[in-house]
Amino acid sequence: MLEWADTLDIDTLDLNTATCQYRAATVGEYTTHTRNTYVANARRAITVFLDWVDSGFDWQAVNVGRAAERTPTIAEEWYRFPLRTDIVITLRLPTDLTTAEAARLTAFITALPTHHDDAGEPTPSNG
Numbered sequence: 001m002l003e004w005a006d007t008l009d010i011d012t013l014d015l016n017t018a019t020c021q022y023r024a025a026t027v028g029e030y031t032t033h034t035r036n037t038y039v040a041n042a043r044r045a046i047t048v049f050l051d052w053v054d055s056g057f058d059w060q061a062v063n064v065g066r067a068a069e070r071t072p073t074i075a076e077e078w079y080r081f082p083l084r085t086d087i088v089i090t091l092r093l094p095t096d097l098t099t100a101e102a103a104r105l106t107a108f109i110t111a112l113p114t115h116h117d118d119a120g121e122p123t124p125s126n127g
Contacts, residue, residue: 010046019043020090023078032095036075 019039026035075095083089094101 010049013046015043015046016090016092020078020080024080032077033075036077036095039076 019042022039023035030038076092077095079091079093081089081091
């Protein structure tokens with residue numbers, strides 16, 4: 001499954017894409033909670049490793065607590081959404097998303113467009 005791992009450059013790794021691919025490849029093999037735990041642990045390990053490299057390979061200079069703070073521990077689920085025929089987006093949302101949070105997300109997305117829709121109606125603009 002990880003044939004490419006020997007040639008992986010951690011500095012250029014798109015972690016969001018890698019974790020999305022992992023989640024898709026392991027559907028049915030693990031529970032969502034287990035997959036989320038594995039992803040959180042991988043993110044934490046990569047963050048600590050990069051901090052270690054930035055510190056000049058000095059473990060004493062690495063603040064593991066700081067790295068852990070940057071790693072979300074909230075249970076999340078990734079959703080793939082076909083926005084257009086040629087564009088699929090990925091949303092990372094908490095598994096306990098509330099109706100109020102979904103409404104805020106809807107309002108945010110509604111405010112993003114800067115072009116007219118198919119009916120010619122003006123769409124909201126951010127500027």
